[in-house]
Amino acid sequence: MNWSRARNNFHHGAPQLGVLVFGGAMSLLAFFSRMGESSWSTSLHESQYAYSIIESLHVWTLAVFFGSIIMVDLRLLGLTMRKVPVTEVAGRLLPWTVGAFVMMVITGSLLFSAIPLRSFQNIFFRTKMLLLIAAGVNVWLFHSGIYKKVWEWDLHAIPPKRARIAGGISLVLWACIIVSGRMIAYNWFDCDRQPQSDLINFLTSCNPTDEGH
């Protein structure tokens, strides 16, 4: 692997991180740089069909995932299926959501592994990962909070405010995750597209003086 290149990708403002790399602790940049040089990654990246087929699988599972969670969220907002108990909507649709989500993670990881370093430095990829964490927190807060008392409002046409908020936040977060995911392919903040502002180069760990990226 190319150590100097990995090191050069660091922003000047973080010299300690470079020390860590050379101290032996594998930094994420170096790790993804090495991953990108593996034969698995390059063959997937250069494959004529595999990459596009995985992309298609990612889009199909996205449709099932997003489609099903939209309907659950809209029920939480009291905007559809008002006569159907909330537990029934969640219980019957969420298995599809979860199944599709697992497939999305698998196909998404494969897509990432084909272009690891560039994706990791992609500001839209980073946004997407942070939003995914936020969406996970929202799921956890909902299931450990108001949903524990769902038997009190299971049949309500319009669920209580806290459930509506969770549903609304979920809708907005997943929409933003999909938007940022689609942006990854059109990264106009790519390290190679200099000049970028210092803030952008900091947020993407890009080194604008590094020609060989």
Place this chain on the structure above:
Amino acid sequence: MSLLPFFQWCYATGIGEYIRNSAWLFPVIEAVHLLGFGLTLGAVLIVELRLLGAGLSRQPVSQLAANAQPWLLGGIALMFVSGIPLFLSESIKAYYSFAFWTKMTSLFLVLLYTFTLRRRITGTDISTERPVLVRSLALMSLCLWFGVAWGGRWIGFS
């Protein structure tokens, strides 16, 4: 008669050119297009799963279809409103793209089914009388929607 002159005219429109000259406009509209597809598929899915005997299988088909209808129409509207400017910006590429024609054929067929046959299926109790037929149609509908998604994504690879 070839459609190429029409596609060339679309390509030359001001909207098409405006989108081509922007770094972020195409991706942003495309993302909205994808959200519209997600909404459409959600509304399709609860009805189609129900016809397949999965999902909300305890609920009456007609009620689920009525509940999903405004979201289905909204999703389709969003897809068209965002899809037309995308098409204008790359209509010549689309003309020569196998994926584009696959997508449009699938879309035409599935919309035709949705607003004719499916309307009759969800309006009556035929799904209990002719389960095999109805299940096949539901499966075909989902396959066509996946064809739309595949074609849509694959336009970008062509």
